[in-house]
Amino acid sequence: MAENTMLSDAIAAIRQGEFAKAKELLTRLIKADQHDPIYWVWMSAAVQTRKERIYALKTALRLDPDNAAAKRGLVLFGAIPPDEETEPFPLNRARLWEEELLEKEEELSEGKKETKKPILRLAGIAVALLALVGFALFGLSRQQKTERVATVTPGPSPTYTTTPTALNAKPVNTQAFLGPTPLWALLDATYTPTPLYVNTPRSVQASDYGNAVKAAYRDEDWEALLAAMEQIATLEPESADPYYYMGEAYRFMGKYSKAFNAYAQAIKMNNDFGAAYLGRARVHREINANADIRPDLNAAIKKDPYFAEAYLERAAYWIEKKEYENALDDLEKAEQLSPNSPLVYFNLAKVYWAQDKLPEALEAAEKSLELDRTHLDTYFLLGELYQANDQLKKAAEPLEIYTAYEEENAEAFAILGGAYYAAKKYDKAIETLDHAIRLRSYSGTAYLYRGLAYLALGEGENAVDDLDEANRYLSDSFDASIALAQAEEMVGHYGNCYLQVERTRPLVETEYQEALTHYWSAICHEGRNDPDAALKSWEALLEVPESAQIRAMQAEAKKHLSQLYTPTPPPDND
Numbered sequence: 001m002a003e004n005t006m007l008s009d010a011i012a013a014i015r016q017g018e019f020a021k022a023k024e025l026l027t028r029l030i031k032a033d034q035h036d037p038i039y040w041v042w043m044s045a046a047v048q049t050r051k052e053r054i055y056a057l058k059t060a061l062r063l064d065p066d067n068a069a070a071k072r073g074l075v076l077f078g079a080i081p082p083d084e085e086t087e088p089f090p091l092n093r094a095r096l097w098e099e100e101l102l103e104k105e106e107e108l109s110e111g112k113k114e115t116k117k118p119i120l121r122l123a124g125i126a127v128a129l130l131a132l133v134g135f136a137l138f139g140l141s142r143q144q145k146t147e148r149v150a151t152v153t154p155g156p157s158p159t160y161t162t163t164p165t166a167l168n169a170k171p172v173n174t175q176a177f178l179g180p181t182p183l184w185a186l187l188d189a190t191y192t193p194t195p196l197y198v199n200t201p202r203s204v205q206a207s208d209y210g211n212a213v214k215a216a217y218r219d220e221d222w223e224a225l226l227a228a229m230e231q232i233a234t235l236e237p238e239s240a241d242p243y244y245y246m247g248e249a250y251r252f253m254g255k256y257s258k259a260f261n262a263y264a265q266a267i268k269m270n271n272d273f274g275a276a277y278l279g280r281a282r283v284h285r286e287i288n289a290n291a292d293i294r295p296d297l298n299a300a301i302k303k304d305p306y307f308a309e310a311y312l313e314r315a316a317y318w319i320e321k322k323e324y325e326n327a328l329d330d331l332e333k334a335e336q337l338s339p340n341s342p343l344v345y346f347n348l349a350k351v352y353w354a355q356d357k358l359p360e361a362l363e364a365a366e367k368s369l370e371l372d373r374t375h376l377d378t379y380f381l382l383g384e385l386y387q388a389n390d391q392l393k394k395a396a397e398p399l400e401i402y403t404a405y406e407e408e409n410a411e412a413f414a415i416l417g418g419a420y421y422a423a424k425k426y427d428k429a430i431e432t433l434d435h436a437i438r439l440r441s442y443s444g445t446a447y448l449y450r451g452l453a454y455l456a457l458g459e460g461e462n463a464v465d466d467l468d469e470a471n472r473y474l475s476d477s478f479d480a481s482i483a484l485a486q487a488e489e490m491v492g493h494y495g496n497c498y499l500q501v502e503r504t505r506p507l508v509e510t511e512y513q514e515a516l517t518h519y520w521s522a523i524c525h526e527g528r529n530d531p532d533a534a535l536k537s538w539e540a541l542l543e544v545p546e547s548a549q550i551r552a553m554q555a556e557a558k559k560h561l562s563q564l565y566t567p568t569p570p571p572d573n574d
Helices: 002-015 019-032 037-046 050-063 068-077 096-110 118-141 207-219 222-235 241-252 256-269 274-287 294-303 308-320 324-337 342-354 358-371 376-388 392-405 410-422 426-439 444-456 460-473 478-490 494-507 511-527 531-542 551-564
Strands: none
Touching: 002 019, 002 037, 019 037, 037 050, 037 068, 050 068, 050 392, 207 222, 222 241, 241 256, 241 274, 256 274, 274 294, 274 308, 294 308, 308 324, 308 342, 324 342, 342 358, 342 376, 358 376, 376 392, 376 410, 392 410, 410 426, 410 444, 426 444, 444 460, 444 478, 460 478, 478 494, 478 511, 494 511, 511 531, 511 551, 531 551
């Protein structure tokens, strides 16, 4: 099979140190099947930065949780802790990878029957992987500095930033990476261009340029695409599509004014060219954030009702305008035209979240990632949704991947720190949240989780300071408010504790939250030596229904009440 030959060529290139060639071959394999963990493990040996290697290995492990090569590589990088079943490679056999790889090549060249069987063939490759990745990951990583992982944010954002909704479009403004070239930028996945919108038959004179256009579009060589289309426009002055593709090239290059003019020229030459209206809408928003792009979006769909990208872009517009039912209608049509589009599910997740349908939103986001594991924004969205669904610990994994590439998103680090807090990794949480606060000093989420971590460590003064800041920015957060009362009690400020509990009462929404206010009110009253007030609070706690799942608190209330009740003195008969 061609895939087997290409993989063998990639392995040989890695052995010979031709990493660029190996990466190119593996990229083509992953384009064909991004769900094959073997390709991702080998990609981790071909790329040149630690972040890319970790990303590739984590992707392989997600696709195949039992993949030993991926586990060992991640252990070597310190990305996961070693366990009894996963140990780093022995360092006294630095050239084992060459021996294993040579054996593998000999098996392939001899054409043994065993290697013709898929299961045995993959097993053989896995043996070579174990050796090769041990060398490539350890040997190449020793010069890299250890990097810290990061996180994401809680709760839905007040407004939704429009993400690229074109099927497989690659707007330049989404690539804000300061570190390594992200793997998703290497793949023909969510962010790379779709096939040509129209494949116009070219004149004899322009036929050679037509072939150049296809190659330039495939390779994302926008300068070459521009040059070819300018020649075609000269040779075919009646054709509109050259100007459309000039617009596309300018758009991907971030030259939005030139793109706008090119799309407008395409529309002038062919008023029914639907894709040109979509292109003009996209760049118009980049030129003027307040531009009314709906007429162009409507025109794109009217002119070409089978253009899935137009429905996706209009759905993003409706999400931005908080018109969620309209967005759902367009996403349904986009899915019909482009089944299993990851961007359909990505945007569905945003709509469901805005409608407080958190389980549905999480399911849609997970489906989006399943369909396209190279879409970076999905990792961020998943982290947010795990936090919103009270599954904060699960937010760590997608956010670690996200923040390995996006190092300036303070909210991502804030939620990641919260995930570490939920996992009781308090020191790691504080370190991550320190970084989040350095990025954005007014992150209420970061102060909340750092305050909770300090609280768990018994550092009351630090907890009071952070939770006081958290309440400045999260004034409607019950968790931040009641946690500050707890911190005040920890440092012996019982009066402040009582006052904070009273400030918290208007934020109560559930029976469990009501129970917490009674509990901390009673604790604070006891600290203030006010047994009568404490008694009332303990009794109020016992009146909260058992459905609130507060047996431990109610048991403690009974214990305190038995100490507070005083026996009635017997009557005096004299």
